[in-house]
Amino acid sequence: MSLLSRVAERSYWAARYLERAENSARVVSVFGTLMLDLPQEAGFGWPTLVDINGSKELYADLYPTPNSRSPLRFLISDANNPSSIRASLRMVRENIRTTRDIFPSEAWRSVNELYLYSKESLGGGISDRRRHEVMARIVSGCQQLNGMLASNMSHGPAYQFLRIGRNVERADMATRVIDVAASSILQGRDELTPFTNAVWMAVLRSLSAYQMYRQYVRRRIVPGDVIAFVLLDDHFPRAWRYCLKQLETALRRLPRPEDALRAVARLHRQTDELDFAAMDHAGLHEWIDLVQLELGVVHVAVQQTWFPLETPQ
Amino acid sequence: MKVDWKKYDPGPFYDELIREPGKPRQGAGALARHLADLEEGQLTERQADLERVILEMGITFTVYSEGENIDRAWPLDIIPRIIPARQWSRIRAGLEQRLTALNLFVDDLYHDQKILADRVVPREIIESSPNFLEPCRGVSPPFGVWANVCGTDLIRDSDGTVYVLEDNLRVPSGVSYMLENRVVTKQVFPELFANNAIQSIGDYTSDLFDMLASLSPRPLDYPEVVVLTPGIYNSAYFEHAYLAQGMGVELVEGSDLVVRDDDCVYMRTIDGLERVDVIYRRINDTFLDPEVFEPESLLGVPGLMRAWRAGNVALANAPGAGVADDKVVYSFLPQIIRYYLDQAPILPNVPTWLCSDQRDREHVIAHLDELVVKPANESGGYGMLIGPQATKTARREFASLIRKDPRNYIAQPLIALSTVPSLVDGDVEPRHVDLRPFVLQGERMAVTAGGLTRVALRKGSFVVNSSQGGGSKDTWIVGRDR
Numbered sequence: 001m002s003l004l005s006r007v008a009e010r011s012y013w014a015a016r017y018l019e020r021a022e023n024s025a026r027v028v029s030v031f032g033t034l035m036l037d038l039p040q041e042a043g044f045g046w047p048t049l050v051d052i053n054g055s056k057e058l059y060a061d062l063y064p065t066p067n068s069r070s071p072l073r074f075l076i077s078d079a080n081n082p083s084s085i086r087a088s089l090r091m092v093r094e095n096i097r098t099t100r101d102i103f104p105s106e107a108w109r110s111v112n113e114l115y116l117y118s119k120e121s122l123g124g125g126i127s128d129r130r131r132h133e134v135m136a137r138i139v140s141g142c143q144q145l146n147g148m149l150a151s152n153m154s155h156g157p158a159y160q161f162l163r164i165g166r167n168v169e170r171a172d173m174a175t176r177v178i179d180v181a182a183s184s185i186l187q188g189r190d191e192l193t194p195f196t197n198a199v200w201m202a203v204l205r206s207l208s209a210y211q212m213y214r215q216y217v218r219r220r221i222v223p224g225d226v227i228a229f230v231l232l233d234d235h236f237p238r239a240w241r242y243c244l245k246q247l248e249t250a251l252r253r254l255p256r257p258e259d260a261l262r263a264v265a266r267l268h269r270q271t272d273e274l275d276f277a278a279m280d281h282a283g284l285h286e287w288i289d290l291v292q293l294e295l296g297v298v299h300v301a302v303q304q305t306w307f308p309l310e311t312p313q
Numbered sequence: 314m315k316v317d318w319k320k321y322d323p324g325p326f327y328d329e330l331i332r333e334p335g336k337p338r339q340g341a342g343a344l345a346r347h348l349a350d351l352e353e354g355q356l357t358e359r360q361a362d363l364e365r366v367i368l369e370m371g372i373t374f375t376v377y378s379e380g381e382n383i384d385r386a387w388p389l390d391i392i393p394r395i396i397p398a399r400q401w402s403r404i405r406a407g408l409e410q411r412l413t414a415l416n417l418f419v420d421d422l423y424h425d426q427k428i429l430a431d432r433v434v435p436r437e438i439i440e441s442s443p444n445f446l447e448p449c450r451g452v453s454p455p456f457g458v459w460a461n462v463c464g465t466d467l468i469r470d471s472d473g474t475v476y477v478l479e480d481n482l483r484v485p486s487g488v489s490y491m492l493e494n495r496v497v498t499k500q501v502f503p504e505l506f507a508n509n510a511i512q513s514i515g516d517y518t519s520d521l522f523d524m525l526a527s528l529s530p531r532p533l534d535y536p537e538v539v540v541l542t543p544g545i546y547n548s549a550y551f552e553h554a555y556l557a558q559g560m561g562v563e564l565v566e567g568s569d570l571v572v573r574d575d576d577c578v579y580m581r582t583i584d585g586l587e588r589v590d591v592i593y594r595r596i597n598d599t600f601l602d603p604e605v606f607e608p609e610s611l612l613g614v615p616g617l618m619r620a621w622r623a624g625n626v627a628l629a630n631a632p633g634a635g636v637a638d639d640k641v642v643y644s645f646l647p648q649i650i651r652y653y654l655d656q657a658p659i660l661p662n663v664p665t666w667l668c669s670d671q672r673d674r675e676h677v678i679a680h681l682d683e684l685v686v687k688p689a690n691e692s693g694g695y696g697m698l699i700g701p702q703a704t705k706t707a708r709r710e711f712a713s714l715i716r717k718d719p720r721n722y723i724a725q726p727l728i729a730l731s732t733v734p735s736l737v738d739g740d741v742e743p744r745h746v747d748l749r750p751f752v753l754q755g756e757r758m759a760v761t762a763g764g765l766t767r768v769a770l771r772k773g774s775f776v777v778n779s780s781q782g783g784g785s786k787d788t789w790i791v792g793r794d795r
Binding site for chain 2: 105109116254
């Protein structure tokens with residue numbers, strides 16, 4: 001079966017939003033737990049998560065006078081934030097609904113269930129008591145869907161677009177979590193210092209990386225090690241470098257991948273050249289800015305090579 | 314409440330399951346006993362299970378209301394409708410006969426028009442039909458078949474006679490719901506399937522694919538078949554996606570297709586343009602090609618008619634097939650069957666008065682309180698008058714509508730639709746139903762075993778359309794075929 005350009009595009013976005021929903025749910029859950037341990041003066045709170053979500057400006061627009069519930073509402077249920085968990089799941093559903101003929105039918109059923117669940121449980125905000133449970137269920141719903149697609153769908157072109165979408169989003173997430181954590185600790189107040197360790201553990205947990213980190217880096221938590229693991233590990237699926245490899249593999253299975261591959265190759269080079277020893281926080285931040293821009297170039301190349309051009313009507 | 318068939322009374326109507334209070338019809342005994350054996354509340358519980366499954370499976374239909382499109386869960390009543398196999402084989406023969414004749418008729422209209430020359434069907438009826446499409450003249454679709462997929466609406470009167478109410482030859486919908494109704498009913502009532510010889514309906518999508526593939530203009534092992542949808546805002550989008558998925562073919566929108574200078578149709582894929590052989594189009598005729606019909610249409614594909622006329626792509630159903638599902642043409646079906654097949658019609662029409670005929674028209678206007686008046690070219694139950702249930706004002710309005718545009722109206726007696734026991738607020742009560750079987754014709758013919766039963770869930774109502782408060786039922790053909 002041939003793959004329509006329009007369908008390729010919707011698969012890509014379905015995977016991006018699915019990954020985004022899962023990441024956000026994990027971040028909310030992990031950092032929500034962390035905050036219970038931090039004193040308020042530490043300056044690490046829900047607004048920090050808005051930074052991780054990468055939507056500071058939109059947040060400021062939507063909540064000119066924020067209250068204590070605003071950041072969570074914005075991240076979880078706000079329909080006006082296209083990256084809120086609820087909006088992301090709605091986009092997953094819409095993209096799969098409009099291409100459902102190419103997905104295994106149980107995938108549609110599962111995405112539909114997940115969406116209905118999110119609509120029900122996130123609709124009117126969510127109590128602190130139930131937050132963890134709901135986030136866990138959303139994470140596992142996303143993973144169930146990913147697993148179902150991985151094992152029940154042919155790994156042909158449509159699947160490669162899912163893979164590309166997933167890894168673009170994952171790679172982006174890895175850099176964002178590191179960026180925000182590093183800046184809040186390194187530029188943070190003294191009150192946060194005793195909790196540095198806890199913050200870096202949360203960074204790992206928010207990427208599901210804690211256990212794997214412990215197994216591979218067999219000593220106490222050191223910020224440099226955490227950053228290196230999250231960015232440079234070759235084997236951990238949510239590590240930046242691993243995502244680049246996945247992108248490359250997926251792209252090679254599609255026709256005419258040259259433009260997108262060139263952009264990924266540049267990212268590989270920038271990653272290989274990364275030298276922590278010679279780098280302070282500002283340098284790290286600058287590097288992250290740079291590779292995030294380059295990741296945007298990958299996205300544009302994918303779009304221009306395979307997605308439908310505007311048809312003159 | 315526990316089901317007690319002795320207290321179930323369909324009144325003057327023909328009930329499909331219960332012959333008279335306490336006595337099930339042939340083939341319905343096992344079901345009736347099983348339902349009566351359920352404990353109090355169990356049936357309602359199963360209905361709730363069923364509704365949950367429908368929601369989770371995402372079986373929806375789209376309604377347009379208050380300025381936006383809303384996906385609603387598909388309404389399915391848990392109690393199936395049963396037709397004995399022996400009765401069904403006669404209906405099936407009638408449906409095959411009908412579609413065969415209809416296709417001969419359409420082919421004749423777009424070629425020699427012998428039936429008009431022989432004055433069996435009046436020429437002015439065809440010439441005044443908005444569905445007779447001039448650009449289709451002289452085209453010869455494969456096997457001479459114009460309507461490849463037909464949904465025929467059947468109803469049963471109180472004396473048990475099954476009538477054809479209308480033939481849908483343009484883009485009939487509902488078959489996906491027929492298939493999903495079966496899947497859902499099996500899930501919540503598995504034990505019923507173990508104890509009844511219920512004919513399978515699972516072959517539909519592969520029959521549909523085979524039929525479509527048989528139309529391919531290129532003799533290939535793997536013709537490129539696609540389903541063309543107007544898009545997600547169409548009320549039948551669910552079905553378009555369902556059928557494409559079931560057949561393993563691409564679901565395309567107009568903007569995915571392009572006709573090039575070689576008059577062939579291509580789709581835009583990640584590999585570039587790929588030729589398309591067969592289009593199962595679910596877009597109305599006049600939106601198909603802005604070069605020929607509605608110039609404003611964004612749903613269609615410029616040049617599609619050119620490609621079709623050149624024989625480079627097959628369209629199912631063929632454009633112009635709708636000329637035969639005009640309700641005025643319908644009234645001539647018995648003569649059409651005799652003319653082309655030299656056979657007596659197996660399934661009768663509902664008696665029909667044509668308002669274009671002066672004597673008929675006066676009769677209709679004088680008897681508006683007894684008749685159902687329908688516009689000749691509407692579907693979905695819109696724009697009709699059910700005389701016995703209408704207000705005086707509505708009847709007066711219709712009288713003037715008819716006088717203004719007599720060609721556009723027909724009238725029929727109100728057929729007392731048969732009933733099937735249905736679960737309403739925890740109780741089992743009779744509700745009126747119709748039946749839409751689906752007939753395929755390409756190289757061969759295939760008829761679904763049963764069809765989509767639609768049920769009017771409001772007490773006393775005859776309106777079964779899902780857009781107007783109708784529900785549906787799984788339909789069982791029970792027993793061995795002969």
